[in-house]
Amino acid sequence: MALYSDKVMDHFRNPRNVGVIEDADGVGEVGNAKCGDIMKIYLKIQDDRIVDAKFETFGCGSAIASSSMATELIKGKPVSDALALTNQAVVEALDGLPTHKIHCSVLAEEAIKLALKDYYERNGIEYDKSQFPCCESCDHCSH
Numbered sequence: 305m306a307l308y309s310d311k312v313m314d315h316f317r318n319p320r321n322v323g324v325i326e327d328a329d330g331v332g333e334v335g336n337a338k339c340g341d342i343m344k345i346y347l348k349i350q351d352d353r354i355v356d357a358k359f360e361t362f363g364c365g366s367a368i369a370s371s372s373m374a375t376e377l378i379k380g381k382p383v384s385d386a387l388a389l390t391n392q393a394v395v396e397a398l399d400g401l402p403t404h405k406i407h408c409s410v411l412a413e414e415a416i417k418l419a420l421k422d423y424y425e426r427n428g429i430e431y432d433k434s435q436f437p438c439c440e441s442c443d444h445c446s447h
């Protein structure tokens with residue numbers, strides 16, 4: 305069996321939603337201290353819905369495929385769906401990742417969560433802090 309699924313290869317070779325949203329409502333950037341990869345997610349939110357999502361990923365093919373798939377999965381969805389997106393859901397949508405590449409999908413989940421946190425904070429919206437990565441114990445986040 306090939307190491308990477310056709311879907312991973314497709315999203316790596318033809319990533320969807322690459323770029324920057326200049327007037328984004330929320331931006332989340334995470335990095336993995338071990339591999340040095342960085343992922344930045346931009347969200348445009350209207351009426352509690354993700355109307356657009358873009359990413360910039362400086363990282364491995366799995367990280368690029370994960371960001372591409374993750375942005376596809378949340379576009380057009382309510383904010384609550386985006387908040388509930390797990391890295392497992394991204395991996396499943398990609399038809400799997402090799403075990404040593406699972407952490408690449410974690411970056412996508414964390415970057416989206418941080419972008420939503422940024423959106424809540426910019427707009428003074430109350431949010432449940434337990435739904436977000438714990439910044440004190442985590443070395444992924446660059447903030």
Ligand code: FES
Nearest residue numbers: 339341364367408
């Ligand atoms: Fe670092 Fe994939 S190897 S995100």
